[in-house]
Amino acid sequence: MKLPFSKMHGIGNDFVMVDCRQRAFPLNEEQIRAIADRHMGVGFDQLISIEPPRDASCAFYYGIWNADGTPSGQCGNGVRCVAAWLHRAGELAIGDMVRLESPSGPVTVRLSGPTEVTVDMGVPILAPEHIPFRADGQADRYSMDVGGDVLEIGALSMGNPHAVLEVTDLQAPSLYRVGPMLTSHERFPDGANAGFVQKIDRGQLRLRVHERGSGWTLACGTGACAAMAVLRLRDEVDEKVQVTLPGGTLTIEWAGPGQTLWMTGPATFVFEGEWLG
């Protein structure tokens, strides 16, 4: 197969973008994993397809797959790259607001420059059964046994499930043990992206994320949204927060429950290629 693709990243969370506007999505799980291989393939954290919309109120649909071939419902850094990709393809003008359809429903994007994108990520989902997360009821903190340690986590969905743990030291070696255990914890029936967040002040957070299906990444957009929302629910941060991940910084704005959450950040082109698989 000769598969043209674009390589992009959003603050270091990297993507292979596949144009499916005129053709059906051509890859099976095994091929996705082959392209994800950083030595024998191209390498990516997520592969993203750009397709005609299924919901007529949206301009395009985008599909999301992790490096291990599993699908996801949402990708915050990815949707900014979809918007910049559509601009480069002549489908989206700077300043336009357009609805895009993700596997978990519509989001609205606005390009403020060719590679600077603001996204209305929708309303964070807090009800445990819709995350999905096993709990007796909705709470700002859930006690969880993770490998023998009891941790207090926040849980929510941004269209994909997130566990958020507030820490005082993002360099602590224990995070590397806890991350994978949280990602595949039995209380998250579909798994979870595990975020470790350190509060600097009411307007600044630092974050590292161990992603379901992709491992440790340089950035996770929905993880930044989830971390901010969890701390906002505990009134630890203001409505507008800078979230700094290993690969860069995003701005997250959220008033509170029931309101939509906004994410702003860059989307970067790296190269165009053709996969010969």
Ligand SMILES: N[C@H](CCC[C@H](N)C(=O)O)C(=O)O
């Ligand atoms: N990196 C992405 C999230 C990918 C989602 C994925 N790992 C999952 O939910 O399985 C982001 O910027 O939001």
